Amino acid sequence: MKAIQVGLLGAGTVGSGVFTVLKRNQEEIQRRAGRGIEIAMVADLDTARAASIVGDHATVVNDARQVIANPDIDIVIELIGGYGIARELVMEAIAAGKHVVTANKALLAVHGTEIFAAAHQRGVMVGFEAAVAGGIPIIKSLREGLTANRIEWVVGIINGTTNFILSEMRDKGLDFDAVLKQAQRLGYAEADPTFDIEGVDAAHKATILSAIAFGIPVQFDKAYVEGITRLAPQDIRYAEQLGYRIKLLGITKRVPKGIELRVHPSLVPSKRLLANVEGAMNAVVVRGDAVGTTLHYGKGAGSEPTASAVIADLVDITRLHTSDAAHRVPHLAFQPDQMSSEPVLSMDEVVTSYYLRLRVADQPGVLAKVTGLMAEAGVSIDAVLQREAGEGEKQTDLIILTHDVREGAMNEVLARVQQLPTVLAPIVRIRKEELA
Numbered sequence: 438m439k440a441i442q443v444g445l446l447g448a449g450t451v452g453s454g455v456f457t458v459l460k461r462n463q464e465e466i467q468r469r470a471g472r473g474i475e476i477a478m479v480a481d482l483d484t485a486r487a488a489s490i491v492g493d494h495a496t497v498v499n500d501a502r503q504v505i506a507n508p509d510i511d512i513v514i515e516l517i518g519g520y521g522i523a524r525e526l527v528m529e530a531i532a533a534g535k536h537v538v539t540a541n542k543a544l545l546a547v548h549g550t551e552i553f554a555a556a557h558q559r560g561v562m563v564g565f566e567a568a569v570a571g572g573i574p575i576i577k578s579l580r581e582g583l584t585a586n587r588i589e590w591v592v593g594i595i596n597g598t599t600n601f602i603l604s605e606m607r608d609k610g611l612d613f614d615a616v617l618k619q620a621q622r623l624g625y626a627e628a629d630p631t632f633d634i635e636g637v638d639a640a641h642k643a644t645i646l647s648a649i650a651f652g653i654p655v656q657f658d659k660a661y662v663e664g665i666t667r668l669a670p671q672d673i674r675y676a677e678q679l680g681y682r683i684k685l686l687g688i689t690k691r692v693p694k695g696i697e698l699r700v701h702p703s704l705v706p707s708k709r710l711l712a713n714v715e716g717a718m719n720a721v722v723v724r725g726d727a728v729g730t731t732l733h734y735g736k737g738a739g740s741e742p743t744a745s746a747v748i749a750d751l752v753d754i755t756r757l758h759t760s761d762a763a764h765r766v767p768h769l770a771f772q773p774d775q776m777s778s779e780p781v782l783s784m785d786e787v788v789t790s791y792y793l794r795l796r797v798a799d800q801p802g803v804l805a806k807v808t809g810l811m812a813e814a815g816v817s818i819d820a821v822l823q824r825e826a827g828e829g830e831k832q833t834d835l836i837i838l839t840h841d842v843r844e845g846a847m848n849e850v851l852a853r854v855q856q857l858p859t860v861l862a863p864i865v866r867i868r869k870e871e872l873a
């Protein structure tokens with residue numbers, strides 16, 4: 438049988454990995470897919486770079502629409518990124534009856550509903566394993582391997598750049614800006630790292646995971662997003678003294694009132710495997726009612742790890758190419774007419790525990806006042822750590838760990854505590870996930 442014909446849009450790091458891995462493992466991939474997979478056409482504005490990757494194995498063009506217009510192309514791989522031209526090309530490829538494979542989390546988190554509906558209508562597949570946690574097959578695990586379960590929560594380290602920065606801040610006691618510069622020098626962080634460090638990239642991925650886990654539409658606009666730019670080295674140190682590490686977590690949970698969808702720095706008990714995921718590695722923990730807790734760990738980015746996920750989608754599509762569209766695995770795990778309207782909750786409704794750092798005057802009664810206000814508001818305290826004031830120092834740090842409390846209630850009591858004349862600086866508040 439003739440090899441399935443693939444068109445590649447964007448011949449950068451991942452595109453070159455897809456080409457290399459397909460070539461290196463072609464025999465084994467063909468035995469698995471039941472048919473050869475061939476990149477026949479590549480579009481990139483930099484045609485010289487594209488040609489240097491594919492040699493004379495594929496036609497190189499500078500106009501992606503030539504790939505979409507080619508009737509011989511069965512599958513289009515979109516590796517351009519962003520919501521602009523990538524969205525137009527994906528929609529055009531679907532309209533032309535091509536299957537699409539993409540690593541574009543931003544596009545799917547924001548426009549996924551429209552894209553999946555168009556694909557469903559046209560009877561084509563959109564593969565996006567590479568969009569979340571790079572090489573870790575978390576989409577397939579959630580959508581197929583764990584399909585028997587009622588998923589309770591999914592919590593992950595799904596951005597390698599920020600995990601690298603946090604690991605370095607903890608290991609070397611450096612502040613955020615110094616480590617970011619080092620990460621940029623080493624190529625771990627982009628020249629414009631905004632999406633990574635502000636938590637947006639992780640929120641795109643968490644949004645996709647929430648849809649697959651709970652059968653809700655992708656709703657990036659409902660995600661709470663907080664990055665790591667304001668984390669101070671002393672909070673990492675105090676957390677460590679209390680038996681915790683700070684990680685940027687993507688969290689989506691089913692609770693009685695709806696679905697939580699949030700990305701923010703969190704304290705995680707040091708003894709949890711997730712707390713020990715270091716450097717640029719990714720890990721996702723899934724809790725299902727039948728299976729219990731499962732941990733999925735691996736490289737979240739990079740040329741060949743991401744290519745591994747892209748090619749897995751190519752193989753899936755190749756295997757399904759002759760089967761009827763209505764019987765394929767649904768894009769978001771649940772049948773399109775079975776999506777749930779459970780609401781994504783506002784942060785005020787989220788119940789979690791907290792690490793608080795207060796800069797206070799070192800004088801009698803301060804701790805009692807702070808804890809008194811908390812007791813009045815029904816906030817239960819789990820642990821308190823007071824740094825001993827240095828010789829002649831009149832201020833000190835007071836660290837408080839709380840038990841679970843509704844975020845809205847926490848905000849109200851913190852506003853009152855902040856007003857105390859003995860609280861000398863803005864209170865630092867980091868959420869905490871026990872993951873028990």
Ligand code: HSE
Pocket residue numbers: 595596597598599633638737738
């Ligand atoms: N920029 C992402 C990260 C990789 O740092 O994990 C691509 O999603």
